[in-house]
Amino acid sequence: xxxxxxxxxxxxxxxxxxxxxxxxxxxxxxxxxxxxxxxxxxxxxxxxxxxxxxxxxxxxxxxxxxxxxxxxxxxxxxxxxxxxxxxxxxxxxxxxxxxxxxxxxxxxxxxxxxxxxxxxxxxxxxxxxxxxxxxxxxxxxxxx
Amino acid sequence: xxxxxxxxxxxxxxxxxxxxxxxxxxxxxxxxxxxxxxxxxxxxxxxxxxxxxxxxxxxxxxxxxxxxxxxxxxxxxxxxxxxxxxxxxxxxxxxxxxxxxxxxxxxxxxxxxxxxxxxxxxxxxxxxxxxxxxxxxxxxxxxxxxxxxxxxxxxxxx
Numbered sequence: 001x002x003x004x005x006x007x008x009x010x011x012x013x014x015x016x017x018x019x020x021x022x023x024x025x026x027x028x029x030x031x032x033x034x035x036x037x038x039x040x041x042x043x044x045x046x047x048x049x050x051x052x053x054x055x056x057x058x059x060x061x062x063x064x065x066x067x068x069x070x071x072x073x074x075x076x077x078x079x080x081x082x083x084x085x086x087x088x089x090x091x092x093x094x095x096x097x098x099x100x101x102x103x104x105x106x107x108x109x110x111x112x113x114x115x116x117x118x119x120x121x122x123x124x125x126x127x128x129x130x131x132x133x134x135x136x137x138x139x140x141x142x143x144x
Numbered sequence: 145x146x147x148x149x150x151x152x153x154x155x156x157x158x159x160x161x162x163x164x165x166x167x168x169x170x171x172x173x174x175x176x177x178x179x180x181x182x183x184x185x186x187x188x189x190x191x192x193x194x195x196x197x198x199x200x201x202x203x204x205x206x207x208x209x210x211x212x213x214x215x216x217x218x219x220x221x222x223x224x225x226x227x228x229x230x231x232x233x234x235x236x237x238x239x240x241x242x243x244x245x246x247x248x249x250x251x252x253x254x255x256x257x258x259x260x261x262x263x264x265x266x267x268x269x270x271x272x273x274x275x276x277x278x279x280x281x282x283x284x285x286x287x288x289x290x291x292x293x294x295x296x297x298x299x300x301x302x
Contacts, residue, residue: 026223026225027221027223027228029173029184029217029219031175031182031183031184031215032182033177033180033182037213037234038175038213038214038215038234038235038274039175039176039177039182039213039214039215040175040215040232041173041175041184041215041216041217041232042217042230042232043217043219043221043228043230045221045225070180070181070182071182072175072181072182072183072184073184074173074184074185074186076173076186078171078186083188083257085186087185087186089183089184089185091181091183108225110221110225110228110280110281111154111228111278111280112153112154112280113154
């Protein structure tokens with residue numbers, strides 16, 4: 001490509017910056033393995049309780065697949081035209097919160113339906129990256 | 145899109161709605177397994193039904209993804225929670241970086257946002273075998289993308 005001069009700069013984000021971004025936002029996606037099939041990726045609204053990601057779930061297959069499982073949780077904000085932005089990935093174990101772990105939280109599920117269960121993802125590894133361009137060619141930056 | 149969205153009801157998107165959303169957008173997230181962990185990565189893509197084409201740099205993705213079942217997700221939501229939607233496609237992923245068949249060659253000519261110089265480009269093809277979508281609330285119509293931001297999906301054929 002002729003506009004090969006614009007090399008995107010990738011900045012790795014520290015844990016504190018990742019936690020700040022998690023605290024400042026409210027929608028992310030979790031991914032959970034399903035035996036013998038493709039993983040599920042499902043968007044949820046969440047709150048950060050200390051360093052723990054908490055969201056609500058109904059009592060269906062999603063909950064069963066999550067409990068006690070290693071999951072990942074992703075958050076991003078990408079400019080689709082300039083291909084700049086950041087993403088954060090949390091890896092941790094998911095478990096269903098007890099009442100005392102959840103009753104202090106102000107967290108209503110946005111999506112309709114009975115979502116009586118609180119899922120907590122305790123972070124094991126938190127990574128993040130930010131991508132910036134010196135220039136703003138709209139067609140660059142395949143790897144966000 | 146159907147017009148009978150009722151607040152406080154989760155609506156199942158039709159297959160054609162899901163396909164239209166996948167075709168209209170260009171940024172999504174790839175979900176795959178890395179050992180026992182799931183990983184979610186944001187990527188640019190082009191959708192050529194039933195194929196999602198992703199171009200990546202070298203790295204862990206190409207060690208983990210090819211010949212596994214992966215998920216590809218696109219979503220949007222109101223920051224205040226009034227509406228939201230998501231589409232999830234699942235299927236096998238293939239590394240078509242060096243494939244010599246005509247279809248792979250055509251896919252590699254699609255305008256997926258290209259790589260920075262010096263990187264060996266890797267092309268992934270995900271065959272969407274299973275597509276589903278949900279929405280809730282009063283989803284506003286999406287603005288047309290700027291002219292120079294439109295993908296050239298469908299331009300290149302074998």
